[in-house]
Amino acid sequence: MHALPIDPPQRLLMGPGPINADPRVLRAMSAQLVGQYDPAMTGYMNETMALYRDVFRTTNDATLLVDGTSRAGIEAVFVSLIEPGDRVLVPVFGRFGHLLREIAERCGAEVHVVEREWGTVFTVAELEKAILDSQPKLVAIVHGDTSTTVAQPLAELGALCAKHGALLYTDTTASLGGNLFEADAWGVDAATAGLQKCLAGPSGSSPLTLSPSAVAVINDRKSIEAGIRVAGDAVSAQPIRSNYFDLSQILDYWGPKRLNHHTEATSMLYAARECGRLMVEEGMPAVVERHRLHGTAMVTGLVAMGLGLFGDQSVRMNNVVGVRIPEGVNDAAVRGTMLQDFGIEIGTSFGPLAGKVWRIGTMGYNARRDTVLLTLAALEQVLRRAGFAATAGSGVGAALDFYSE
């Protein structure tokens, strides 16, 4: 096998993620490694924890990274919290709700599902009824589901879960940074994310935070590896069914005990730390506002071109919009031309929306004015040649007008 050095084509990634990484994050990853217990390394780990407390808006001590993609963080929380037979309520309003259901089922949970039509979200009353009906130990819900581009309002759900004795988990992979999220103020017990959306990094590290209540459940199930166990260490009756995702062990690795678990993925830690650092320097309210500004500009331009939107716009995520593919326009051909001729990627959809809806993102490093205008300009050209003629300049013009307001 003969292969050439990595030299990817230049792409502007304006789909639902992954998006282009901030060049500062890529530079952080090119830093040389240090040892696993080097004071520099443990210092970076501690700083990463502190930064993500700011990002998740929490004082939770247990705020750290799981070494894997976003769904690694989800599975770590589920397998660590859920004992086989535990009742878990999963309100599903898109593809990633189905993923939560599936992961919970694999953990042996008795999963109760309530579903909402894609593009809509649940009312508080619907969620309360589902909690009363299923009496769950854990409510697991996606915050922003990129498959439908809408975000479930969560501000009242934490109190509801607490009232009924359930823990609240939410998947913020697609929403964090782009939309208001308040782990503590909203009473969220566990939240996980990924770097590849509004956090402006590559996939491969999953920041997460756990409330003291969640940590207590997890630590009750702690076991210590035989190879490093010492006399007097407790052995749990209901051990966590995964070693890699055993958050009780991972907490001891990130905490003052520094008990060896995996070898931390140093370069991905550098990336995650830089993603967090850049957001915290900008300020989380400013990061969210930037996503709102450029997301709204994109939507304004798309509508002005005569395109229809998908989903309840009152709960649309700031960072991604669903666009109805016009009648007679070939989905794959348009996306292919956008990519091949203009180097711009926009997204297709899953399941019931496949071939019917494009997903266009403005997130992380790509939540910028130039990316919005370039995308609108190119899309107008491609759509015209595909048979859908928007008024020349309508999309870019409307976005420019919006920006100058």
Add this chain to the structure above:
Amino acid sequence: MHALPIDPPQRLLMGPGPINADPRVLRAMSAQLVGQYDPAMTGYMNETMALYRDVFRTTNDATLLVDGTSRAGIEAVFVSLIEPGDRVLVPVFGRFGHLLREIAERCGAEVHVVEREWGTVFTVAELEKAILDSQPKLVAIVHGDTSTTVAQPLAELGALCAKHGALLYTDTTASLGGNLFEADAWGVDAATAGLQKCLAGPSGSSPLTLSPSAVAVINDRKSIEAGIRVAGDAVSAQPIRSNYFDLSQILDYWGPKRLNHHTEATSMLYAARECGRLMVEEGMPAVVERHRLHGTAMVTGLVAMGLGLFGDQSVRMNNVVGVRIPEGVNDAAVRGTMLQDFGIEIGTSFGPLAGKVWRIGTMGYNARRDTVLLTLAALEQVLRRAGFAATAGSGVGAALDFYSE
């Protein structure tokens, strides 16, 4: 929280790993991202598969990366192959054998363990007896266990497993690239690795290979996510207990179906591909020979300084050596001075060897003449001030003599 950009101190990592990454691998990771299904991305994935076939010395189609550290690869193989109640034989000769046992137990296996004193390995007769005694579905054994610095000879074990109807898994995290490994010639059904040892990359991606027999077992347990399932898709009666580590799904993501699973960790894929590319360009026999040469030079120098070695030297790994800490010498003080004054990290040990044995590595990018000579020179200085006086110049001199032979 205010944090500065990543700027780690310069370290020469001469412990048991992680070691310094090859700068070419760090440069590969600084390349900008492309979309998950961009032809450039799927092309890189295919090339990565082909490169690791060469690295593992196999024709296995199912050769790919799991997005996580080395133990993510181990757990993916175990949870995908092992059904609860399956018998698994784990011959243990060091810490990482205990880890295999622990992961197999968490998968619900009936685990049979045979143990060998740390620093020794099993005879073929001992392994055959253990197989006959336990009648396992799977034999899981570490190839080179960094905790003891010795490697289990495996050339005859595959045939033995096949004769008795067992699959053979081996953990090559610490050995691959530094020592001869022949997946096909040795009849290995599953092998996993990591980048942070002889592969000269950062921790965070786990290359693995699966024989057709292993793939058949895994695909019998296939299930497809509800969110992307279509009519007619089979649903397994014994689904794999993890979504993230479900190799049947991961194979469909890496294979021609390109069925969405996780979002591939692009930067880590770039790293893993570059690690594989560099080894394949050098040639696997040359890579192993380089580790043998510099590993032997290091050992020659250490012995010439009057230091004792740990473990059966006839089966020592090329890439790491165990050194008995001399009487009266303070372990932590010596390692601390090496790190603080010379920027060189050497390793401590686990469990029964903690405080008694140092582990000194010569692996990956650090399997070089200059790193060997610098380490010997610094160690002589530090040991002298710690009360162990080697003849001045003895270590470096012996290594230089060895190199000039």
